[in-house]
Amino acid sequence: MIQFNYVCAFFLIVLGFYTIVTKYNLVKTVIGMSIMDYGVNLLIISIGYTPGGTAPIFTKGELTQASYFVDPIPQALTLTSIVIGACVTAMSMSLVMRLHESYGTLDTREIRRLRG
Amino acid sequence: MNLANMTDYHHFPIYSVMVLFLGAFIIAACGSKPSKDPKNPAGFRAWIALCATALSLFFLGSLVKPVMLEGEIISYWMGSRAIAGGYAIGIAMEVDALSLFFALLIATAVFVSAIYSIRYMVHDECVPQYYVLYCMLAGGVLGLVLSGDIFNMFIMVEILTFAAVALTSFRTKVYGALEAAFKYLVVGCMGSTAILTGVIMLYAQYHTLNLAQLANLIPGTMNNATKLAFAFLYIGFSTKAFIVPFHPLAADAHGAAPASISVLISGVLTKSGIYGIIRLTYFLFQTMNLGSMQFMLVFIGSISMFVCVTMALAQHDFKRLLAYHSISQIGYVLAAVGLSTSLGISAGLYHAMNHTLFKGLLFLAAGAVLHETGTTDLGKLGGLSKKMPHTTVLFLIGAFSISGVPPFNGFASKWMIYQATYQKAVESNNIGFLLVTVIALVTSTLTLASFVKVSQSVFFGQMPKEYENVKEVPFGMRLAMGILACLCIVTGLFPKTVTGVLTEPAARAVANVGEYITAMGFKSNLPAPNVTFAQVGVWEPINWLLILCIALLALTIVAVAGKYDRVSERTEDDTVDTKYQLFYGGEKNVYSQVGGGDLFWGFKHNWRHYFDFMHNLHSGIVNDYALWAVVALALAIVYMMIVL
Amino acid sequence: MTANIFLNGLQYLGYILIFPGFLFCFLCGMLLVGIDRKLVARMQKRVGPPILQPFYDFFKLCGKETIVPAAAERTTFLVAPIVGLAALVVIQLFIPIHGFTAFSGMADIIVILYLLLIPALAAILGAAASGSPYAGIGLSREMVTIIACELPLVLVLLAVAKTVGNALGTGLCFSMSEIAEYQLQNGSLITKLSMIPAAIAFAMVIPGETGSHPFDTAEAETEICEGMHAEYSGAPLAVFKLSHAVKVLTLTSLFVALFFGGIGTGIIAFDGVIVFALCVVATALFISFVHAVTARLKIEQVFKYYWTVVSGLALVSLVLAWYGM
């Protein structure tokens, strides 16, 4: 039922979008970004999945024509993506902290000095 | 590995990227102890950054001969892992004329901005970290345009977004810097996610990440998932180019970032987005022969140019105004590129190059004003031309260039864009493209208007008392501006040479996708198209300049003979003579400076409903901007599903 | 060979300095303004100044003291008028006088539209450099007037390009000399249906571009003390007055070249006279008459007028030209 994974992945991405668009709290916005990220990660890892495949770790002797394993590239991509996601979260949380210091609020509707 | 092998120019693309990342690493490794020299708080670390950017520029410059003039496409496999079983396994760099064109622009802007930074960043804390991020940003953008691998493009997008966000909020004390950085991070992150989703969906279909191979496989095998991926990628690169509806982020980010970073954001980051869109539409999906895709790009380009120029007219802040203009000019580029004619592409790329030059110059001039006076508020400045004559001249060169005043470079490229749009209208017998010509022409005049506003309210007019002690900026900053100003004039005076050497090879590379695919070792049966760059218009800037010089010479002789310069002026010690005061209807000693946002009241009054609407629309709330991004994504998906 | 080049150079120098260049511009421009002032006076039942009045004004101003205000930026203040005048004279060279198209191959109609910005820009920068708030208001209005005129001008020029291009079979034609050539062979463009609204629209733009009544909000002497020229005196002011005169000539002769070309005789001297006569007619109709019968508009009315009425006419012309009429 790999299709369920895809549905879930897109559901997570859309949920992330929804959170960013509708929630007026900066921390919730950051959470939305993370959810969005997890959705993409789930999508990547599901794409690399092959039913019945083994881990793509092998030695020279084991490799035969019949060897059947999951696609390793999406896993590498997921790792990169997770690292980037963590960095983004850290960066945005530090920005949220500084914003709270200088504006005294976490409400996005009040953090709008730059407009027009 | 011997020396001869190492100096083979095929290695230069990777050197040019790595030297920047290496520079970032070395600077970071050197610690953050500020140096004792008050004129250069970063000490030798600034010189490392400068050397890295200069080396990078050198490496790319030496590729002009093989790639631009001889038409070679450099394909470079990391660790010599090339193709196996018909699939690209290794990570590749592929440098064709288009990549090199953008890379040269980027390297130039980065180098000039690095010169400027040394003297500009003297009032800040943590300047060493600034240079780390600076090199990261530069390396990220260069890596993006030189990469031959779509996942690496995504990685580079993340690196540059990250560095750009950090640099935007670098001056945390600046009004709104943190806020701008946060907004940029949120929407930029949505864009990056969109790119990643698009990339992985393409991978799911074609099991490769190599650009050339994707370009070979995708056309003809489009299904709904590919279209979805296309929409995601398109929106992702749009956020990097800041085209409508992502323009408010650009305005916020430019306004808050240090001027040397604004140069990179406007001259370099937006270019990376445009590069991505070109690669996407012309190479990967090859959809640009469809009228609907041309319509989309030209439409968005026209909207960008008009909306942003009107937004710029309503601004009260120097850098924010420049930021909106930046997107307006990107609109020109996009509209021209979207025409899908070789002249259009050449014109668009030419304008992209000019935009980097003149917008860099203008941002540096704004930075110079900020450096000396501490503000960029148009309502507070005035009369600086007497204190900063060189900056004024350099600013005016930039302003004339961007407003398309002959013989500067902005005119040369806009002139090609007008012709290209009009030609397209005639060829396709579609009056819609004609409308684009008209919008482009009117936008150009509106641009001029807003720069008249800036020159009146910042450099001319009367000087407020508190700026009596303002000095000209240090030589290092003027040097950086001078380089860009010279380039502005040279590229304006020799349009034929510039297009022949730089933009026409790039436009040819865009037209010739088959070669891009075969250079990487894949088989393609796309025919090599016949590309011509015929122009209908005539414009000979050198002759014009010659005649103008003769005319000026004649007038000067008459003026000197007639003692034109024999004027009555106030002498130094004479401060009370009313003869030399301004005429105020008889009032004495009144200070009055006409400046700020409402200079073009006559125009804005007629458009007041539009301006009010726009002002309310750009609410400054991050949720709204995110909503625009989501809506744009949804519209893109629907549009792609219908037309592709 | 060298002698040939020398002679050629001399000939071109003569073009620049004498015939379509400086001397011609100076004399004819001033005469046009003089005729304009006389005509307006006659229309208002006055005697009016002598036709040579602009010359008197010019020479008088040359003899006056030039005061540079303390708040002004000296160099820009003094150089701007000179540059503006030189740029205007160069534009005049590019406009063909029937068969005379010595320079017309160097720039075409869209370029001329942009070259026309340079004198205006010079005046604006000079005004800004004077530091006067009246000049600030004046330059703002001047700029709005330029924006207002730009849209109809663009539409008219594109319509002309399309019409001539259709007739030549190339689709579009921007080149000034080709337009002149076409008219020499096929008669004036005004005879085409699509060009009639274009000509009217262009004629309406002339008073706005030259800043004459009722569009002279930028120099409104009774409200904002001559606006942009508030701080100018003596020789620089004389140069500005001359520039204004040359601008009247440039725009009217551009009008003649675009819509009334092709009535020439082939001899430059005669053609010059004919073109000048047509310019006088154009000035009389579109500057003097309009001046005499209207009162000054407000700046937002100027803008509205140009972007609705005049642009509408130009758009009609463009659509007609598009469908080959």
Next chain:
Amino acid sequence: MFKKLIAESTAKSPWLFHINSGSCNGCDIELVAVLTPRYDVERLGFKLAGSPRQADIVVVTGPVTRQSLDRVLSAISQVPEPRCIVTMGSCPQSGNVFKGSYSVCAPLSKYVHVDVDIAGCAPKPEAIMDGLVKATEILKQKRGQK
């Protein structure tokens, strides 16, 4: 040759700048009257300039009130040479009915050299034109001396 040309032109193109120093508007209206079709002073080359920088002849009306004195003097000083100062109406010459008031500084000639006085309350347009023509002659003389 050019000197002669300029001197001739100076006499033929005098531009006026009008300062009201607290006048009752009678003289101002009369000054406008000479521009109307009936008298049409423009046929002699006269023109109303908007700014003192462009003027040759300064026409002062009104009794020079204390409030306006500084302003009148500064505006006059801003007129480039050669210039000619004309007082119009009795007020700037003598103070007229306002003479002796604490707030009136007339006559103007106490503060600045006045070239032509046009008397009358208000002067007839013919008188004004006569005065202005005299002023142009003085202007020409001043031009010639330079």
